[in-house]
Amino acid sequence: MIHPVHDARSASRSAQARLDEATGLAMALDLVIAGTLIAPLRGRTPATLFGKGKVEEIGRLCEDVEADVAVIDDALTPVQQRNLEKAWQVKVLDRTGLILEIFARRARTREGRLQVELARLSYERSRLVRTWTHLERQRGGFGVMGGPGETQIETDRRLLAERIGKLKRDLLEVRRTRTLQRAARQRHPYPTVALVGYTNAGKSTLFNRLTASEVVTEDMLFATLDPTLRALKLPDGRPAILSDTVGFISDLPHELVESFRATLEEVREADVILHVRDIASDESEAQAQDVRAVLERLGVDLEERRVVEVWNKADLLDLETRQALAGDARRVHPPAQLVSAATGQGCEALLATVAGLVDDAPPVAAHVPPGDGAAIAWLYRHGRVTQRTSDAEGGVTLSVRLSAQALGQFEQMFPEAEVRV
Template identity: 70%
Template sequence: MIHPVREGRMGARPADARLEEAAGLARALDLEVRERQVIVLRKLTPATLFGKGKVEEIAALVEIEGLDVVIIDDALSPIQQRNLEKAWKAKVIDRTGLILEIFARRARTREGRLQVELARLTYERSRLVRTWTHLERQRGGFGVMGGPGETQIETDRRLIAEKIGKLKHELSEVRRTRTLQRSARKRAPAPTVALVGYTNAGKSTLFNRLTGAGVMAKDMLFATLDPTLRSLKLPDGRSAVLSDTVGFISDLPHELVEAFRATLEEVSEADVVLHVRDIASDESAAQADDVREVLSRLEVELDDSRILEVWNKADLVSEADRADLVGYAERARPPAVLVSSVSGEGVADLLAAIAQRVDESPPLDVTTAAGDGAAVAWLYQHGRVLTRDDAEDGTVRFSVSLSEQALGRFEQMFPAAALSR
């Protein structure tokens, strides 16, 4: 495992932390990490990335240790990857290839598999360099066996391009279906809440805590990939839809960002976005910046009115630090709530904060007959009842917050109710 660092460009995060994260990615593929190195590059060598002496040094290490795979925690050009494999006589994987392999293993739904396959083919298309010994003209003539004198590399590129086109078409159909489903949810007066965060920040554990779902949650990078939606009960009795999305990571491959664009549209359409952070990690601030950077690349514009930061893993923070964090959370912008998805600490405060966030309009006065139980129950289920006044004339007056969709639905279902601002 090698993490290259350009001299004079150490970055915002320590090299050792980046190396440990890369080792975590390798362990997610059940690889045994025997050697770890941070290598400072005084200058870049176009052919091999590393200088000749360092290449020879690593070649000797690979031979002595009997290593099968060398992982470079950086992006390699196709030529660099080929040359290093020849020099080291071992398989060489760069950061993009490593993450793609994890995604390929973890995707379960049809959409997830399509997205990963599209990303993989887009990546492999750039890997088609002259590594074959059979690149002389392979085929000729007419028909489907290739054009006149088509070389093998040209054939492979054409086949990959055709597969990419087919996958994009299938994903467009999935995207259309998802858009229809999202439109149907909008017609129902239920607010939507989306979880985003750095991988292994505890999103899936929090998702399970809030909804009672059984989503896999492990101390592992990219433990879950496929988006999941569940019903969420708010403190005032209303229902919301909670969406769990794929975790982000620094230097997330461009191919994956593009492939998962449709999935992450759930974030841009959500009424409230919960940005889950591992507040016990020394890298919490840098990881938060990485999440915002990926969202920016996806052109997802989030203003503070929709974001609620969830400072997770409070159970791993000392009592002294926790007292300070509570104060910081109260003053934070966007607002933050300190929670532990494992112990449940702070979850009630989080639900209350979500309920407050989804109130999109000023309170509305609603007057209905006390005997109209359906209307009364509907208001409690789909709105936030602030006050209730049971009058002697048999009517009930509510002060209630309703979203625009919920208000329109209520007016259609209960035209006899009196409404006023």
């Protein structure tokens, strides 16, 4: 495992932290780490990324530990990857390839597999270079032009382009289906809440805590790839829909951001975004910046959205640090909630905050005539009832917060009820 250090990349976090993260990625792929190295770079060498001396040093390290794979925690060009494999006589995997391998192994749903395959093919298309010796063909007679391997490479490129085109069409159908599903959900006026955050920040654990679900959780990078939606019961109010999304990471490959755009549209359409942070990590702020950068690439303007930072893993902090962070959480913008998804600490306060954000409509007074239990149940199910009184005739008056859409639906479905704004 080799982590190249560039001045620009090392500004926000330490080289050791970046190396540890890359090691975690490799371990998520079940690779056995035989050796690690932080390699400072004076500049990028176009042919090999590293200078000649560093290439020889890493080659000796690979030989000493009898490595089968050398993982470079950086993006390599096809030429750099090919030249390093020749120099070291081992398979070379860059950061993009490593993350794509993890995603390919973890994707479970058809949508997830489609997105990962599209990302991998887009990445591999640039790796079709003329040095693939197993594709060589002898120059034939009959005036056939072209050097060794050229015809086969052109064929492979055409097949890749056809497969990529089919995958894009399939994903367009996935996007259309998701749009229809969202439209169906919008006919039932439930607010939507999306969890986002750096990988391994505890999103799935928090998702399970808030929804009483059993989504797989592991102390591992990219434990969750496929999006999951569940009902979320807000305190003293209507249900909401909570979605768990794939975790972000620094230098997330462009191919993955584009391929997972259909899935991450859940974030763009959400009424509230919960940005989950591992507040116990020394890299928490740098990780948060990486998440914000990916959201901006998706077109999510955080300044115009309802965002709550969820400072997770409070149980890993000592009492003094927790108390200091609790004070900081009340002063920051956007607002923050200090929680522990593992123990449940702060989760009730988080739900109350979410309820306050989605229940921003002014309360209305709805008078329901005697015996109309269906109307009362509907208001409890789709709104937030803050007060209830009964009159001598058996009628019920509810003070309830409803979205404009829900209010219109209620008036259509129960015309005998009297609504006063």
